[in-house]
Amino acid sequence: KRNVLIIGAGGVAQVVAHKCAQNNDVLGDLHIASRTRAKCDAIIASVHEKGAMKQAGVFESHDLDAMDSAAVAAMIGKTGAQIVINVGSPFVNMTVLEACIQTGAAYIDTAIHEDPRKICETPPWYGNYEWKRRDACAAAGVTAILGAGFDPGMVNAFARFAVDEFMDDVTSIDIVDINAGNHGRYFSTNFDPEINFREFTGTVYSWQKGAWQENKMFEIGREWDLPVVGKQKAYMSGHDEVHSLAANYPQADIRFWMGFGDHYINVFTVLQNLGLLSEQPVTTAEGLEVVPLKLVKAVLPDPSSLAPDYTGKTCIGDLVKGTKNGEEVEVFVYNIADHKDAYTEVGSQGISYTAGVPPVAMAMLIADGTYDLGRMVNVEELDPKPLFTLLDRIGLPTRVQDAAGDRAWDQA
Ligand code: NDP
Structure with missing residues (x-):
């Protein structure tokens, strides 16, 4: 103990x-x-x-x-x-x-x-x-x-399992995170908006062809067809696990994809273009000093308040490709979680x-x-x-x- x-x-x-x-x-x-x-x-x-x-x-x-x-x-x-x-x-x-x-x-x-x-x-x-x-x-x-x-975390374990069990050599690891749930609000982040937005305002780093590649957020998107949640669009994003997996599997291309609906992207883009996601303080005409991002956080729903109404499922997994005995192989290792089940069990949403x-x-x-x-x-x-x-x-x-x-x- x-x-x-x-x-x-x-x-x-x-x-x-x-x-x-x-x-x-x-x-x-x-x-x-x-x-x-x-x-x-x-x-x-x-x-x-x-x-x-x-x-x-x-x-x-x-x-x-x-x-x-x-x-x-x-x-x-x-x-x-x-x-x-x-x-x-x-x-x-x-x-x-x-x-x-x-x-x-x-x-x-x-x-x-x-x-x-x-x-x-x-x-x-x-x-x-x-x-x-x-x-x-x-x-x-x-x-x-x-x-x-989960990501990072379980998806790192999924990658290790796929490589060890299914292949001699790994060529790519694509981590896909789809939240097909519905919280019923106009707009909300699923966890701390400050941390959540920071993930999407910087450079998108991926590890491809043995080097770090740089892209902008929402620059590269593709549709995935996944178990339970079906066809979903996800965009290449920067994420923690790309950085450790790149060190442990440098021979593989490693990318992270996060699912976003068009509505989320529209609201996010407006907030960002207006400067409302900035951490640099601005001074109002009345002399008030305000950090725009802190203000946005203050007016958005508290992510934990979403839990009682959240329905639907998440699918998070790794599509891992490689070779086995000279043949190309691919495997998707994943989990499905349910928002309502999570709320019933522990009073929280699925994320x-x-x-x-x-x-x-x-x-x-x-x-x-x-x-x-x-x-x-x-x-x-x-x-x-x-x-x-x-x-x-x-x-x-x-x-x-x-x-x-x-x-x-x-x-x-
Ligand atoms: P929240 O913002 O809901 O909670 C963070 C908590 O940390 C708050 O209770 C906050 O206190 C407390 N805290 C902040 N600063 C201090 C401090 N200096 N001393 C003591 N306590 C402090 O975050 P989440 O619960 O959503 O996320 C928690 C962590 O999990 C984050 O690091 C997040 O990035 C990570 N995460 C990881 C995921 C994964 O799959 N790997 C997915 C989602 C989140 P207060 O209540 O006073 O604000």
């Missing part, structure tokens, strides 16, 4: 908290710490409302500024946490990781570190912050699993659900020793099978589609 400290109390943390509670026989005492303690308390209350705790145990809330590494280290000490699941904003990643290195606690996150002052980092993004701490993790024997949500369940699976696999490797890894460096087996059981089953048909991953 290992005690867990969850950092952050947003949409993903809600799912992490419920899943930790459902598995507290493996995980031990649970703690959640964030900037706004009331949100931690509301999450704990929802866990108790659903009767989610598998067995009687500790679940406590705490105030924490995760930008303060010493405060994080003190919180780890106070709570006796052996595993930290960091689902706070990506601005806090390095301070939390430093605290884990200092205290010896295992570290799990779901997004690449971002500097709030920079819109776009140079690739490979992990090389700018996380991988600089690799030696320090190894020296301290600290397990750090980076990007352990938060797919992001929040995998880091809990990672924590359980650290707790039982399977993934407790005492060093820093990206998800594709781990054996995917224990992860798939566990996720089949706790809510995100993996499927495979290829020339031989559509089936569960372990029937492949």
Whole structure:
């Protein structure tokens, strides 16, 4: 059993908290710490409302500024946490990781570190912050699993599985993320608008022909025909996992595709062209200083408020191509998640659900020793099978589609 400290109390943390509670026989005492303690308390209350705790145990809330590494280290000490699941904003990643290195606690996150002052980092993004701490993790024997949500996260495991099981050589990995759900609002992002828009305002980096390629957002789109969600248009976007997969499979072309409807693109384009997605403050005629992006965030729906009305499904997977015995092969490894099922189970929408369940699976696999490797890894460096087996059981089953048909991953 290992005690867990969850950092952050947003949409993903809600799912992490419920899943930790459902598995507290493996995980031990649970703690959640964030900037706004009331949100931690509301999450704990929802866990108790659903009767989610598998067995009687500790679940406590705490105030924490995760930008303060010493405060994080003190919180780890106070709570006796052996595993930290960091689902706070990506601005806090390095301070939390430093605290884990200092205290010896295992570290799990779901997004690449971002500097709030920079819109776009140079690739490979992990090389700018996380991988600089690799030696320090190894020296301290600290397990750090980076990007352990769905994408990044499960899609990295899907790539590893496809390459290991189906091919001798890999030539391309296309990650496709389709949310075919409907939230019924005029416009909303599915998670923090500030983080969400940052993903689409910078350069789109892909790894093709052994080099980084640059495009603009919405410049390259194509239609996909996917299981359950059918024909969907997706656009090449920059994404964390392209950066680690490019380092681990440099011989393959690696691209990330995100599904967008025309309405989303229209609204986004207007906001961007008007300058309303800018992080540079402007001064109004009345002398008020306003950051346009912060204002847009303030008027948009809170992403967690979408959950009760959200219907439909998500399909996120990897189309992996390569060769086997000299023949060309391709396989699509994927998961289907349902917004309503997520809400019924943990009170969240499907996007938060797919992001929040995998880091809990990672924590359980650290707790039982399977993934407790005492060093820093990206998800594709781990054996995917224990992860798939566990996720089949706790809510995100993996499927495979290829020339031989559509089936569960372990029937492949
Ligand atoms: P939210 O914005 O809903 O929540 C972030 C939480 O972090 C908030 O509770 C916020 O506090 C807290 N926080 C921010 N700064 C600090 C700080 N300095 N100290 C303590 N707490 C702080 O985000 P989400 O739940 O949607 O996302 C969480 C993470 O998951 C993000 O890194 C996101 O990029 C990632 N993600 C990953 C996905 C994947 O599949 N890999 C998919 C979706 C998200 P407050 O409540 O006060 O604002």
